[in-house]
Amino acid sequence: MRKDLKPVLSALIIRHFLIIYAITIIYTGICAALLSKVEMWDFSMLKDTAIWMIFAALPAMYKAGRTPDIKQYFKTILVELAQITVLLEFIMGLHTYDLWKELLLAVLVLFLKGLISYSQKPEDVQVHKIFKKVDTAISLGIILLVCIYLYKHFLEYWTLAYLEQFVLPVELTLMLTPFLYLLIVYMRFEETFTTINSRIKPHKLLIFTKWMLMLHFFNNLAGIKRWEQQFFMRRPVTKQDVLNSIKDVKELQAAEANPPEVLLTNGWSPYLSRDFMRVHLLSAGQYVNHYDDSWGAISSTLHLSDDYLANDLIYEVTGTKTVVTQIELILKVFDRSKKGNAHEVFAKYLKHLFEEVFPGKTVPVELINRILKGKAYQMSYNTYLLVCDLDQYDNHLNSYNLKFAIRHPNHVA
Template sequence: MKLWTVSLLKDTILWVIFVGIGTLFKMNTIIKDKDYFKNAVKDNLKFMAILEFVIGLYNFSIWVELLIVPITAFVAILVGFTEKSNKYEKLYKLFNNILIFFGLALILRACFLAVIHFDEFATTDHLREFLFGPILSVLFLPFIYLMSVYMQYEDAFARVKFVLQSPERFSYARRKAFLKFRFDIDGLKRWANGLHRGKIKSNIDINNDIELIKQRQIIEKNPPIISETEGWSPYSAIKFLSNFGLGAGYYSAGYEDEWKAESSYVKIGDSLLSNKIIFYVRGSERIADNLELVLSVFTPNKTYDYHADLLNISMVLYEKATGQMIPPKIANAILKERNVKIDEGQFSVSVRKSDWGNSTGSYDLFFCIGHKAGEN
C-alpha cells in the first residue's frame, strides 16, 4: 500500500499550513514545555484521534454545518467564560453538559453510520487518510527537536556573548559549551544564566564554570542524606510546593557564599495587577536552613482573601518541613497580617508584614521557617 497518493494532496496542503507552519510559529511555547515531544507522540496515537477521524468522515450537509458550527462555538465561549468564576458554577455545568451531549451525539452518529456502511468505511483509502496525518506529524518531531535545540543555544549564547564581551573568549566558550553540553539544554541554560561578568577572567574560569554545572547535575541525581538535626536537603526542599506551581528551581551559589533557589511567581486572585506568591530555599552548599514564602499584594481587594491562599500553602510547607501541623498562633498571624516570631523545637517560625508605603496600600507578607542549626 502506497502511503501517499494524489488523493491526499488536500490533506498534505492542510497539514503543512495548520500543523507544519503552525508548529513553527509556536516554537517559543514548545521550548518552554518540557513534555511537548512526549505529549505530541501520545496525541497522535491516542484513541481520540481515531474518533476524530471517524467523525470527520460523516459530515452534515452544508446548511446544517452552517447552523451547528456558530452555535457550538458560542457555547464553547460561554464555557470558557463561566469556568473562571465560582459564581457562574451552575451556568458552567449547564453549558459544559450541552457540549458533552453534542459531542456524544456526534460520536454515536458517526459510529452508527460506520457500522451500517462498513464496506464503504473499511477501505484502503480511508486507512491511508487516517495514517497520513499522524505519521507525518511524528516524522516531523525530530526536525522540531533540532530546531528547538538550535534556538535555545542561540538564546544562551546571546547572554554569554553579552557577559564575556571578548570575541576570543566568547568563541572559546561557545566551542566548549558544544562539546560539554551537546543536547543537555538544561545544563546549558544553567551555565549561561549563572555567568557573571566579573567572575570570568580567563578560559580556565570558563572550564571551571562548566565543570561546576556538570558536578551539580551529578549531585542532584544522588543527593546527600541530611539529618533532621542539620536542616533540610535542598534538593528535597525545592520540591515541597511543586503541587502549587512553586517548585523552587535550581539550588545554586549566590553572593557572599549563600546558596539559594527560588520559584517562579504564581498569580493569585483576579485583580488587574497580578498579586503573587514566590517560594525561596536558602542555606549553604550542602544544607538548606531557611524556607520562605512571600505574598506580594499589589492591589488589596476586600472581596478576595489572599491570606487564606498564603495560609493554605504555608500549612503544606510547614508540615513537609517539620512533620507537624502549623501552630495556631502563626496561622492567625497570617490571616490577620500580624508580625509574630516563635520557637518550635529546633525551628524558628515567623510572619512579617512589610508595607510598600504607596497610595494603593500594597504590601508583602512573609512566612518563614528557619532551622536553628543554621544559626550556629
C-alpha cells in the same frame, strides 16, 4: 473589535512567523516529495497534506519555540499530534464533506486545543482540568467512531488507496518529529548565543564557549538554560572557567535526579524542600547560586484573585549548595484596601508548610494570631526559629509584604 484584532493580525505576519510559515511549507513539501518517491503520495492527497500542515505542523512548531523542557514537550506534543491526526483522518479520510465543513470541524477542535493551552496558568487549574476532560472524551469518542465505522465498512475501505490516505497524517507526523527536535535545539542555542555574543571576550573564548555548550548540552536543553542563568552571575573569563561552569550545571542536574540524603541536623534537602508546597502550585524552581556560597530557589507567583492588584503568594528556600537552612512563605499585598481575606488564606498555606516541615505537629496558636493581625513576631520552636516579618512600602496603596520563615540553627543571615 477591529482595534483588538489589528495587533493580533499584525503579529501573524511579523518576520519570525513568516519564517516559520516558510520552513513549514518547505519541510512539508520535502516530506511529500520523499513519500512520492516510494509511491506513498500523489497530488490527490494535496488537500489532506495542506490541512495537516495548517492544523498539526504549524501549532507544533509554535510550541517548539516556547518549550523549556524538550522531553516534556515531546511527551505532550506527540499525544496531541496523534489526537489531531486521528481527528483529521476521521473528518477528511473516512467521510467526504464539503471543504468548508471539514475546515470548520478542524477549527472547532483546534479552538479547544487553544483553550487548553491558554488555561495552563496556575490560577486556571480547575478550568484547565475541565477542558482536558472534554478533549479526552472527544478524542476517545472519535477513536470509537473510527473503529465502528471501519468495522461496518471493512470491505469498502480495505483497499491500498484508502490505506495510503489513512496513514498519510501518521507518516507526516513521524517525519516531522526529528525536524521538531532540531528546530527546538537550534532555537534554544540561538537564544543562548545571542545572550553571550557581546558579553564574552575575546572572540576566541566566545567560539570555544559555543562549541563546548553544543558538545555538552545538545541533548540537554534544561542544562543550557541553567547554564545561561548561571552565566549572568559568574561570567567565564578563561577556557577553564567555561569548563567548570558546565561541570557545575551537570553536577546540579545529577543531584536533582538522585537527591543526596541530608541529615536534619544540617538542614533540609534543597531538592525535597523546594516541593513542600507543590500541592498548592507553589513549588520552587531550580536551586541556583546567587553569590558566593548563597543558594536558593523561588516559586512562580501565585495570584490569589484575578484583580490586577491581586494579593500574591511566593515560596522560597535558601541556604548553601548542599543544604537549605531557611524556608519562607511570602504574602504580597499590593493594595491594602483590597487585601480581603488574604491573611486567612496565608494562614492556611502556612499551616500546610509547617506540617510538611514538622510532620505530625501543629502551628503554635500565637503565631497564627500574629499572622492574622499582620504583626511582626518571632519565637523559638525546639532548636528552630519561627519568624514573622512585616515590610511596609511608602506608597499611596500602602503595599506591604508579610513574611513567614522557618530558620534552621545553621542558618547564616
